[in-house]
Amino acid sequence: MLTRSSTELVRQRNSVLVLAALRRHGALSHTEISDFTGLSSATISAITADLEKGEVIEKSEQQAASGRGRPRVQFRPRRDCGYLIVVIISSDGVQYSLVDYAGTLIDRFSEERSHDPHGAARFADAVGEGLERLLSRSRLSRTKIKLISLSSKGLVSSDDAVLLWSPIFGSERIDFEAALRASWQAKIILDNETLLVAAALGAREDAGNPDGLRSLAALSLGHSIGLGIVRNAGPAEREISAPNFGHMLHVANGGLCRCGSRGCIEAYAGFYAILRMAFEVPDDTIPAKFVPVGELDKIAARARQGHRMSAFAFRQAGVALGNGLSRLLSLTERMPVAITGPGTRYYDLLRPGIEEGLAQSHMVRMQGMPELRVVFDEPLLVFEGHLNRALSVIDGDIVQAGFHI
Template structure:
């Protein structure tokens, strides 16, 4: 069936979700604030908050400074002890584990450097299981209290079945996280990293009333990621992370890490730029990892006018610009946000990008898209990670918890 039937119970669930997500967005709200944000009547908010409070999903905050005349407002927030989130960010050199309580505050975090055993999946898997146990051990939390384990990585992700299909780190070695974490009752979520960045950027712009119809977020670095935000027909934001880095740039182009030829990444990823700058043949096996210092040196010589270095960045920009033009053709003209370590070379990439964009039909018609840079990719990923995980977890909780307590209320 296309669309679910609706019932009065669904209405309550939907509106509870509205209240909870308002709480997530704005931290702590009073009755009246919630009514304003959700456009629900005060009476309804009252009913919902008492229900959620009784179920232990939200809690009244302790007193706070008087705000003026009148009855003091009581603020609600998601109940800290309701459950916990574990966020795992897998990046090329390090795996970061974060523990977050239900109110969204970071409780604990540590990094696990991936040493020489970097690329072995079984070693990584064992390390991950240990790290997870250590994380909850340090805060004396039981496994059952962990509502979700949300994992992010660059690469190709099977969101439906929580399988990492291809990643820069592990290549073609699949990881089935659903299976790996089968001893955990928590919901397992797997995300493409740039998807999370896009989500965070979108919410951020939404708050500033600055979100257009849609939005593209590009992460530039050793690999190239794209996240796309669109408003669905019902008005919700849908975020996707297409496999942009490995979209065909040009037939018979440079050899890519993925084994194909002519991917965008093979021109625009750090290893691609390096290869061009040093005039290494384009079918050379890509470097596993290019230190940022190395890239900085190439950029330096490009800024000093060295020909091949300049050319390398220009070609990278060209591939990026043409790739973006294709994205615009297949969606619509939308603002582009660049992030990731590669943004520091934007001055060198720009000319090629503009050239690559200019000749295409969508740009000829609608003009250049807005292109802006955004720093702190790590922070954005973390924010997006939380948002994404809570979206799911809150939904889970609302479908299970309050009805159970409704039975208690009756008994």
């Protein structure tokens, strides 16, 4: 609101509006774009002509037969306008994906991550090598890569692509911007993984019913706990954030967390915490680095057969999550919570605790229990979130640069 406006800016904004419509609804004709954006037909002519001359969009070959009258000619993004690399960093490894401007996957491979403990410094270089490999396999010009979109669990400074805290490297920071800037002129962004899940769910949601949803939280359960929030601020404008939920204080002087603090939510609801409690290990024991899922499956099986301590471990985990969510909801507005991640397989065991933990707060007593839903297929959502976010960033950059830099 408080920066000066000019007529050129109007054109820029309306151009990204057109591109966004194309992303959301696929190939569109002149009149459809006009309908979706609310811009007049004449303006659409002007903008599409510009975008076409700038080699950003192209006329689709197959024109949708629309009955009588002059046939519609559809526009769509040009695949070769620019390329995007998606890098998903997980505890097992790193997945590299090359995607074109139309959002279709071109190449993908994964690399094992060395579990070198003091490898934080080296890790950024390893990612650099992975990127080089992807580029050389593609035979594309380096300048065609417009954006490198990274994601990881943990705490992230998204402005400057610095990983501040991660489950694997702790508080050894990794500055991807600094590490990659020399070799790439592509923009580099880094987001929290669960934030992207939330973004994807939000996009799916209001693809179904536009402006139906106000906000939504995604809670990812696994070895660590992630949370992403998407909030509809203003007309069709989404705002996303990734609070440091897993390491929010659950109880003062509580169980020892992987991060070195005591009493974090993760120290009760992370996989290692459930394991610790199920085996009645003192809660100041140093947490296990990795817990195979099979191990937790066994505990879950025992809990389902009535083993008291195993059931209690899941219930305690649920209460920690429920209390945390209640605190979150006290600070925001009421919103539905989508639960994802490998931990969803134990949702039957966690749910009673979550509801108990939620019910202990003023907020829930006043406004009722928030809607809880379980969403599977987390990896797919992460990738979808990358695409949603990255492609719209590229759109903005291209338009701002006056098509083609």
